[in-house]
Structure formats: C-alpha cells, structure tokens
Amino acid sequence: MTRWYDSTDHMEDRAAALSRQYTTEELRALRALREDFDPEDRFTDLVREYLSPDDVVVDIGTGTGEWLLAEVYPRVRMALGLDYSARRLWLAAQRKAGLSANAEFLLADARHIPLRDNVASAIINRRGPWTEDEDFMREGLRILAPGGLALEITIGDQNAREFDQAFGARTQMHSWRTRDRLKEMTALYEEHALEVLVAESHLSTEVFPSRDALVYRLQTAPGVEAFDPQTDASPIDRVVADHSVAEGIRLTVHRICLVARITR
Numbered sequence: 001m002t003r004w005y006d007s008t009d010h011m012e013d014r015a016a017a018l019s020r021q022y023t024t025e026e027l028r029a030l031r032a033l034r035e036d037f038d039p040e041d042r043f044t045d046l047v048r049e050y051l052s053p054d055d056v057v058v059d060i061g062t063g064t065g066e067w068l069l070a071e072v073y074p075r076v077r078m079a080l081g082l083d084y085s086a087r088r089l090w091l092a093a094q095r096k097a098g099l100s101a102n103a104e105f106l107l108a109d110a111r112h113i114p115l116r117d118n119v120a121s122a123i124i125n126r127r128g129p130w131t132e133d134e135d136f137m138r139e140g141l142r143i144l145a146p147g148g149l150a151l152e153i154t155i156g157d158q159n160a161r162e163f164d165q166a167f168g169a170r171t172q173m174h175s176w177r178t179r180d181r182l183k184e185m186t187a188l189y190e191e192h193a194l195e196v197l198v199a200e201s202h203l204s205t206e207v208f209p210s211r212d213a214l215v216y217r218l219q220t221a222p223g224v225e226a227f228d229p230q231t232d233a234s235p236i237d238r239v240v241a242d243h244s245v246a247e248g249i250r251l252t253v254h255r256i257c258l259v260a261r262i263t264r
C-alpha cells in the first residue's frame with residue numbers, strides 16, 4: 001500500500017528510507033560534530049534579533065519544521081512553513097499537533113506558493129531553495145510585504161572543499177571555489193531591491209567520527225553528484241587518508257548569513 005507521504009521521490013525521502021535501516025544509537029554514531037563555532041547558531045541569533053512579535057513569517061523549504069517550531073513560532077504572530085517533500089511536511093504536521101493555529105505547514109513548490117501577495121512580513125530561507133534561481137526569488141518576493149525582511153543562511157563557496165581533490169567536478173560546489181559567494185549574494189539581493197542589513201561569512205569545521213559517517217552524509221545530503229558507496233570507495237578512502245585527525249575526519253563548513261529589507 002502506498003501511503004500519501006510516501007508518494008514523492010526527493011533526496012529527503014531517500015535519506016529517510018536509508019535512516020530507517022539504523023537504530024537511534026547507530027544514527028547518533030554517524031553524526032558529524034561541529035567544532036567550536038556553529039554558523040547555524042549565529043543565524044538563529046540573527047533571527048531572534050530581527051523578528052518581532054507582530055511578524056507573519058514564511059519559511060521557504062522548511063523541512064520537518066523542527067527549527068521553525070522551536071525558534072520562530074514562539075516569537076511571532078504566525079509561523080508558516082512550506083516544503084515540497086511530503087514526508088518532511090508530514091513530520092512537521094505531527095510536530096505541530098497540539099499547538100495553536102499560529103503555526104501552519106503547506107505542501108507546495110516554492111516556485112508556486114499558494115499564498116496571496118504581500119502576506120509575509122518576513123521570509124526565511126534556511127538552506128532552502130529561495131535564492132537558487134529567478135523563479136524562486138520572484139515568488140518569495142511576491143509574498144513579502146513592502147518593508148518586509150528576508151533572512152537567509154546558505155552554503156558558502158568553501159564548504160566541504162576537502163572533497164575537491166578526490167571527486168573533482170562531481171563535487172557539487174566545485175565550480176564555486178574561485179567565486180566569492182558573500183559578494184555574489186549581496187549583489188543578488190541588491191539587484192532585487194533588498195537593502196542588505198547583515199552579510200556575514202562564517203568558516204568552521206566539522207568532524208566525522210568514522211568513514212561510515214562520511215559515507216552516510218554523502219548518501220543523505222547533496223555533496224557529490226551520483227555518489228555511490230561502492231564505486232566511490234577509492235575517492236572516499238582518499239578523503240579519509242588526507243583529512244583524518246585524532247577525532248575523525250575533518251571537513252570545512254562554510255555558511256553565509258544575510259538579513260535584508262525590501263525597499264519597495
């Protein structure tokens with residue numbers, strides 16, 4: 001029997017299927033640990049600083065809604081998350097059960113958001129698709145009210161650069177290495193009448209406790225095009241050999257945080 005939340009085939013769905021093969025304990029052992037500073041925490045601080053209790057917030061590509069419900073929902077008038085992965089939204093809907101109507105989740109493609117113009121006083125893009133292309137941007141800005149805020153954390157040009165030598169152009173960020181994402185993102189915002197209030201680039205590191213943990217990451221998140229644990233055994237071994245430290249395998253984490261106000 002196909003259940004409705006099994007009806008899509010997104011990377012997130014395949015990742016969920018793979019994760020079911022492990023126990024909670026095993027999954028914990030596969031988790032990478034952020035060393036010292038986590039740029040995601042900095043973004044949450046910015047969101048806390050810039051949102052106010054009257055805000056109506058739309059989170060584009062909200063995923064399982066965990067962060068939205070924990071960090072945004074308690075601070076604003078209305079928190080609405082949208083995502084095109086039915087499985088993730090189903091998890092979000094379960095999390096929301098029992099909360100007030102001030103949290104909502106929508107199953108929608110972020111290129112066609114089923115909301116009226118100017119409905120949001122703030123939009124959030126936490127590694128979601130909003131700035132991926134012009135269609136996404138136009139749609140996000142359509143629902144943003146005049147004077148509203150856009151808050152984003154996105155992947156930086158140096159993220160996981162340790163994959164480059166082993167995987168070459170199959171590394172999804174390979175072509176970014178010589179670019180300056182912070183500068184590009186700032187320019188993109190300005191082209192769309194967004195006055196940039198905050199633009200920060202944060203470099204950090206994370207450590208994978210084992211080779212299996214690194215493989216699991218590549219199977220469950222974008223990183224290397226058409227990754228296959230068997231056929232890619234030797235490039236993986238190379239990453240392990242070149243980037244091992246006492247605690248495990250260390251990779252670069254690079255994030256860009258932006259806060260901007262629409263000037264129209």
Ligand SMILES: C[S@@+](CC[C@H](N)C(=O)[O-])C[C@H]1O[C@@H](n2cnc3c(N)ncnc32)[C@H](O)[C@@H]1O
Pocket residue numbers: 010012060061062063064067082083084085088108109110111125126127128129
């Ligand atoms: C990297 S995840 C981030 C999830 C969440 N914002 C978080 O921080 O945990 C990107 C999310 O964007 C969603 N997404 C990607 N493309 C989308 C689209 N065209 N429309 C709606 N959601 C999309 C994915 O399903 C996924 O949940």
